[in-house]
Amino acid sequence: MQRDDGGGGGGGGGAGGGTLCAGAAGPPRPRPPGRPPRTRMVRIKVISLGDVGVGKSCIIKRYCEGKFVARYIPTIGVDFGVKPVRVNLWDMAGAPEYFEVRNEFYRDTQGALLVFDATSRQSFESLAGWLDEAAANGAPPGMAVVVAATKCDAAAGPRRVGEREARDWAAERGFGYFEVSAQTGASVAALFASLFAQVLASTANVPVDAVARAAEAAADAAAGGGDGGGCGGDDTIRGGEP
Numbered sequence: 001m002q003r004d005d006g007g008g009g010g011g012g013g014g015a016g017g018g019t020l021c022a023g024a025a026g027p028p029r030p031r032p033p034g035r036p037p038r039t040r041m042v043r044i045k046v047i048s049l050g051d052v053g054v055g056k057s058c059i060i061k062r063y064c065e066g067k068f069v070a071r072y073i074p075t076i077g078v079d080f081g082v083k084p085v086r087v088n089l090w091d092m093a094g095a096p097e098y099f100e101v102r103n104e105f106y107r108d109t110q111g112a113l114l115v116f117d118a119t120s121r122q123s124f125e126s127l128a129g130w131l132d133e134a135a136a137n138g139a140p141p142g143m144a145v146v147v148a149a150t151k152c153d154a155a156a157g158p159r160r161v162g163e164r165e166a167r168d169w170a171a172e173r174g175f176g177y178f179e180v181s182a183q184t185g186a187s188v189a190a191l192f193a194s195l196f197a198q199v200l201a202s203t204a205n206v207p208v209d210a211v212a213r214a215a216e217a218a219a220d221a222a223a224g225g226g227d228g229g230g231c232g233g234d235d236t237i238r239g240g241e242p
Contacts, residue, residue, distance in 0.1 A: 043086045044199045045108055049130040050115035051123040052094035055150035058182035059115070060091050063192050087196065099133075107138035111145070111199040113191070114175070118149045121160040127169070144198035146176040148191055153181040 048056040092102050114130060116123040127147070135141070147170040149161065163179060170177035176198070178191040 041086060042200065042203070043088065044110050044196070044203065045088045045090070046111040046113070046195065046199065047090045047092050047105060047109050047134075048113045048115060049092060049134065050094055050113075051117075051120070051126050054094065054115050054117040054120070054123045055182055056094065056113070056115045057091055059113075059148065059150060059180055059188050059191070060089065062182045062185055062188045064089075085196070085200065103133075103137040106134050109134070109139050109143055110203055111195050112139070112143055113148055113195060114145050115148045115150060116161070116166075118152050118159045118161050118166075118179070119157045124161040124166065124169075142202065144195060144202060145173070146178065146191060146195045146198070149177070149179045150182065152179040153184055153186070156181075156183075 180187045
């Protein structure tokens with residue numbers, strides 16, 4: 001997996017020292033032997049949703065090679081084998097005061113991570129409200145959604161939401177469900193692989209199984225590093241929540 005830090009390589013090739021005449025372009029150059037034909041780049045937009053403090057930024061940070069995560073994650077380049085893909089991953093601030101900023105980003109979203117903290121009952125009960133906010137501000141009805149329960153390792157404290165209850169809630173709505181830990185990395189790769197597979201299957205005519213296998217392999221490689229625990233600080237427009 002590679003990170004595209006902006007400035008997309010617009011290639012085009014500069015002109016030499018001659019004069020460019022309209023209509024004088026000539027026939028297209030043949031493709032060099034052995035070079036595969038260009039494939040169309042697929043771009044997808046994914047957002048994270050959930051209360052402040054549930055750990056959205058931590059699991060994104062864990063996935064994205066352990067680097068510091070701002071509210072907007074630069075475009076991530078993932079080679080899925082079946083199609084070249086660029087994932088624009090927006091880490092949405094969860095605090096209520098940022099609603100006016102958040103509501104600008106729901107339109108054209110193709111997938112969402114819906115995140116709650118397994119040690120916080122309130123964060124679980126807020127999930128329906130996050131879906132309502134997204135729908136009211138232009139998120140497509142068919143948007144792919146995967147639910148993530150964070151802080152599921154024993155060190156995070158006593159659970160306030162049982163796995164069966166949360167899994168049933170997700171299943172009733174047709175959402176995938178994962179129990180993850182940014183501290184240990186448990187299931188983080190599989191979470192992103194599942195979401196990307198659903199988005200690509202619905203938008204790029206790519207078989208879910210093929211994308212899921214390749215995406216999980218890429219995610220596993222990226223998730224191997226990363227600092228484990230202790231994400232801290234307040235959820236602000238500059239940095240995500242712990």
